[in-house]
Amino acid sequence: xxxxxxxxxxxxxxxxxxxxxxxxxxxxxFSFVIFDPSRNKFIALKHYGFPxxxxxxxxxxxxxxRKYNKQDRSQEYQYGS
Numbered sequence: 001x002x003x004x005x006x007x008x009x010x011x012x013x014x015x016x017x018x019x020x021x022x023x024x025x026x027x028x029x030f031s032f033v034i035f036d037p038s039r040n041k042f043i044a045l046k047h048y049g050f051p052x053x054x055x056x057x058x059x060x061x062x063x064x065x066r067k068y069n070k071q072d073r074s075q076e077y078q079y080g081s
Contacts, residue, residue, distance in 0.1 A: 004031075006044065008041070010039060010043050015036075019034050019037075019043070020035040022034075022035065028049060029050045031045070
């Protein structure tokens with residue numbers, strides 16, 4: 001999805017306390033709208049799209065599987081009665 005932007009001239013920075021902000025996050029980006037209930041209309045809309053390809057996150061090389069198996073974890077905690 002392409003980036004979308006709309007800003008109404010009616011937007012008044014001094015009335016922001018009366019506006020309603022709605023934010024939606026998705027896999028392709030996130031969007032927000034600003035609604036003015038006194039005028040019953042949307043006064044701003046913006047969509048930020050993510051790049052089509054996001055690099056896959058790779059865990060740093062560690063000894064995570066060896067260090068945190070069930071046997072090791074059970075010995076880390078001392079339970080008392």
